[in-house]
Amino acid sequence: MPSPRPPSETANGDVILKLEIEPVQIETAHPFRIARGTRQSYNVFIFSLTYDGITGLGEAAPQPYYKEDPMTLRTAVGQLGSGVLDGSPTELLERLNDPMGDLFVMLEPHASVRAALDTALWDLRGQLENRPCYEFFGANPSNTPLTSYTIGFDRPDIVDKKVDAAEGFKILKVKVGIPGDIEILDRVIARSGKKIRVDANEGWDLEAALTSTRELYDRGVEFCEQPLPHDDEEGLRELKRLTPLPIILDESIINPEDVRRREDQCHGINIKLMKCGGMTRAMQLIEAARERNLKVMLGCMIETSIGITAAAHLSPLVDYADLDGAALLANDPFTGVGIVDGKLVLGDAPGLGVSRRD
Numbered sequence: 001m002p003s004p005r006p007p008s009e010t011a012n013g014d015v016i017l018k019l020e021i022e023p024v025q026i027e028t029a030h031p032f033r034i035a036r037g038t039r040q041s042y043n044v045f046i047f048s049l050t051y052d053g054i055t056g057l058g059e060a061a062p063q064p065y066y067k068e069d070p071m072t073l074r075t076a077v078g079q080l081g082s083g084v085l086d087g088s089p090t091e092l093l094e095r096l097n098d099p100m101g102d103l104f105v106m107l108e109p110h111a112s113v114r115a116a117l118d119t120a121l122w123d124l125r126g127q128l129e130n131r132p133c134y135e136f137f138g139a140n141p142s143n144t145p146l147t148s149y150t151i152g153f154d155r156p157d158i159v160d161k162k163v164d165a166a167e168g169f170k171i172l173k174v175k176v177g178i179p180g181d182i183e184i185l186d187r188v189i190a191r192s193g194k195k196i197r198v199d200a201n202e203g204w205d206l207e208a209a210l211t212s213t214r215e216l217y218d219r220g221v222e223f224c225e226q227p228l229p230h231d232d233e234e235g236l237r238e239l240k241r242l243t244p245l246p247i248i249l250d251e252s253i254i255n256p257e258d259v260r261r262r263e264d265q266c267h268g269i270n271i272k273l274m275k276c277g278g279m280t281r282a283m284q285l286i287e288a289a290r291e292r293n294l295k296v297m298l299g300c301m302i303e304t305s306i307g308i309t310a311a312a313h314l315s316p317l318v319d320y321a322d323l324d325g326a327a328l329l330a331n332d333p334f335t336g337v338g339i340v341d342g343k344l345v346l347g348d349a350p351g352l353g354v355s356r357r358d
Helices: 069-078 091-096 102-107 109-129 156-165 181-192 206-218 233-242 255-266 279-291 303-312
Strands: 007-013 015-034 036-050 054-060 149-151 169-176 195-199 247-249 268-271 297-298 338-340 343-345
Touching: 007 169, 007 255, 007 343, 015 156, 036 069, 036 109, 054 109, 054 303, 069 109, 091 102, 091 109, 091 279, 102 109, 109 303, 149 156, 156 181, 181 195, 206 233, 233 247, 233 255, 247 255, 255 279, 268 279, 279 297, 279 303
Parallel strands: 149 169, 169 195, 247 268, 268 297
Antiparallel strands: 007 015, 015 036, 036 054, 338 343
């Protein structure tokens, strides 16, 4: 598969910034089924930004749900012509994340591209200044949370295999919102004996959500992600008022304005770099949620260790983590954040601390 755009270079005084993009196909160890469908193969794009002899890495995992795919990514990258990326990493980060900035305006519909550039720029800045990325955000690496491991809906025997594969994790997230989900959930609970979270991926209407969340509460489930469609604001408001189970919004939350508008519809939010536009934007969402006393979760798409590690650098600042996207893969081409007994483990290498597998 050809690169969506040939490598480009832009001049900044005597320093050259070079952008290269590599398409990579990744696959999960098992088919991954949620309420919206089933997939096993995913196309992601690795962004390499080289500046003053140092290379920073970022990842774009475009999602059709958010109107992104390889073709829209090619269109977005095609706009980054000569002169667009002039400037130091710090200057580019400001332009990329200022809603009035030229880069932000140009790439606003392409969150995964902004995420890849933002991450690569933070990786670059960290390496240039010899600091791990988490230091820039005031995060203490010893305070990383436990991450959950996702159990997608499947045949009972395959679900058993998935639960067994999650032996090293202390928290499981079970996909629901599909007929037969409670039976599968009970199977996971009985087989694992672990803390359980669930994600309905907009799979219920209000009546079904009220019934199901009460059943989940009775089973000791910790919380439910996105039980209703993202645009059913009145239904989410009513559900929060009536259900005993905490509600975390995912698909409903993309930018800080969404947090302000939806605080009465949830108990917390799920932030994903690929839907909000990167580490800088994720930090803005964290701050918006904290101002409203909402819980914060860091989640992910199916991604390599580049995207997962970027999110992990922010994880000491949140309440929950669901950063298992790389752990679900059969072919992760990179190494980065570790997971020991379910806990995210960050090193002290400058930047992201990710590298390509041999």
